[in-house]
Amino acid sequence: MAKQEDQFKKVISHAKEYGYIFQSSEIYDGLSAVYDYAQNGVELKKNIREYWWKAMVQMNENIVGIDASILMHPTTWKASGHVDAFNDPLIDNKDSKKRYRADVLVEDYCAKIEAKIDKEVKKAAKRFGDSFDKEQFLATNGRVLGYQEKINSILSRLAKSLENEDLADVKALIEELEIADPLTGSKNWTDVKQFNLMFGTQLGASADSSMQVYLRPETAQGIFVNFLNVQKTGRMKIPFGIAQTGKAFRNEIVARQFIFRMREFEQMEMQFFIKPGTQQEWYKHWKETRLKWHLSLGMGEDNYRFHDHEKLAHYADAAADIEFKFPFGFKELEGIHSRTDFDLKQHEEFSGKKLQYFDHEENKSYVPYVLETSIGLDRMFLAVFSNSLQEEELENGTSRVVLKLPAVLAPVKATIMPLTNKDGLPEIAQKIYKELRWEFNTIIDDQGVSIGKRYRRQDAAGTPFCITVDHDTLEDNTVTIRHRDSMEQKRVKIDDLRDIIKQEVDMRTWLMKM
Ligand code: ATP
Secondary structure, eight states: OHHHHHHHHHHHHHHHHTTSEEETTGGGTOOTTOEEEOHHHHHHHHHHHHHHHIIIIITOTTEEEOOOOSBOOTHHHHHTTHHHHOEEEEEEBTTTOOEEEHHHHHHHHHHHHHHHHHHHHHHHHHHHGGGOOHHHHHHHOHHHHHHHHHHHHHHHHHHHHHHTTOHHHHHHHHHHTTOOOTTTOOOOBOOOEEEEOOEEEEESSSTTTOEEEEEOSOSHHHHHTTHHHHHHHTTOOSSEEEEEEEEEEOOOSOOOSGGGSOSEEEEEEEEEEEOTTOHHHHHHHHHHHHHHHHHTTOSOGGGEEEEEOSSOOTTOSEEEEEEEEETTEEEEEEEEEEEETHHHHHHHHHHOOOOOEEETTTTEEEOOEEEEEEEEHHHHHHHHHHHHEEEEEOTTSOEEEEEOOOTTTOSOSEEEEESSSSTTHHHHHHHHHHHHTTTSOEEEOOOSSOHHHHHHHHHHHTOSEEEEEOHHHHHHSEEEEEETTTOOEEEEEGGGHHHHHHHHHOHHHHHTTO
16 A cells, blocks of 8 residues: 555656646645646647547547537536536544545445455465466455455445435444544544535626526536537437537545546546437447557556446446556546436426437437446546656666656657757757657757766656767768667668657557557
C-alpha cells in the first residue's frame, strides 16, 4: 500500500514539475479537486481527445459530433432524473469530521478482500510453478471461494439497499463490517444521507426574472435534447451515433485522488441510437470496440478489466465499466451503458414534443433505444500519464526517469538541440524547427547544459525524439536522432526527419491497431 501511495505521489509531483498539471489558483492555496492543465498537459489532453474523436466520429460514417452548451433549460434535469436522483450516499465520521461516500467505504473494504485473493493466487503460482492453472485455482480453492462469496454477498446487499433507498441498512452494513475511518481508525459514524451532486446557479440579472439553472453533470443530455435536430438535418438512419466532448461538473463528496475525481472535468461521450430489442448485440459490440481502442495504445492488456454492474442506474438495463489499473488499484475509467429509451421518453413527456424516429424498413415510428459509451478525459489522462511514468535501471548502473507516453499522444514530438550556441548550429536548429512545426509540435532546447542532461530532461517530459545538430551537420546535412524508449541514436539526413517521426506518431498507424 505504501509503495502504491509513493508511486502516486511521484505521479502528482512529476505532473507539476514537467508542466502537465497545476493545482487551480495555487497562489491562493488551490481549490479542492479542481486542476489546471499546463503547457504540456493541454497538448496531451488535446491529443487524447483527438484520438477518441477520430476513432469515434471520423472513422464511423454513422456517427457525427456536436458541441452543446454547458447550461441547459432546467427542465432537462428534472426529466433526466438528476434533480431527484443524482445523489451519492454521504457519511461523516463524528470524531475526525471527515466526510466519505458510504458506498465507496464498502467497496474499498471489498477491494481489500480482493487483495487477499490476489495474494493467495501469487502464493499458489509460486508453489505450483509452470503447472499452475489460475482459472482452476480460482474456481476450486476453498479459501478463495470463501473470500469471493463474502465479496458477492456484501456487494449485492449494498446494491439492494441503495436501490431501495434503505440508507439505514447501508449504515448497518458499515457497522457490521466494522469499517473504520481510513485516516483515523474511528468507527463513530453519523447516519447515511443523500447528497445531490449538481452545482446550481442563477441565470438572469433581476431577482424576479432569474431562473435556477445547473452546470451540466454529464454531457449526455445535450445529445438527447438534440437527437431529432441531428437526425433530421443529418438525414441519419438508425443505427447512428452522436458524439460530444466537453466539461461536466459534479460537487463530489470526496475528492482526494488528484484528477481521478474532480469537481470540474471533461467527458467524451457517444450515444448510439438503435432499434428497440437490439440493445444486447450493440452492448456487446461497444464493449469490445471500446476495449480495442484502449488496447491500441499499447499500455498492457493486464491493466484493463471489465466490471459488470450489480446496481444499475435508474435508466439502464445493462452496464459495465472498463476499469484501469491506476496507481491506487483497478478503478472505473469508462462506462458502457444500455440506457433503453428512458431519456428520450422522459424528454418527450416533459417537453410535450415527440422524439421519435420513422423507420422506413419497418414502416413505423418508435422511440429509439440508446447505447452509451462515456469516458472521462481527465481519467484517461491519468491512466496514460501514470502508466507511462517509469524509473529504469540502465546498463551502466545509473537510472533514468522516463515518461513513456504512447508517441501518438506525446505533447512534444521532437526536441531539436544545437550542440553549442555558436558556429551556425542554432540557425540550423531553427531551420529544422520551422520545417517540422508544420506537422509536429516541436521545440528547441538550446540551454547551455550537456546533451546528456538535455536528453534526460526530454525523457522525463515524454518527448519521443531528440534531434541533435552538431558540427558534422555543417558538412553533410545530417543530424543525430535519438529515440526516447530505446535510447538508440542514429545519424540521418535532415530531409528524412519528417518521415521518420511521422512513422511513429501518425494517428493512422495507431488507430489501425484497433
Ligand atoms: P464514479 O463511480 O467513479 O463516480 P460514475 O459511474 O458516476 O463514476 P459516470 O456518470 O458513468 O461516472 O461518468 C462517465 C465517466 O466520466 C466515468 O467513467 C469517469 O471516467 C468520468 N467521471 C465521472 N465523474 C468524474 C469526476 N468527478 N472526475 C473525473 N472524471 C469523472
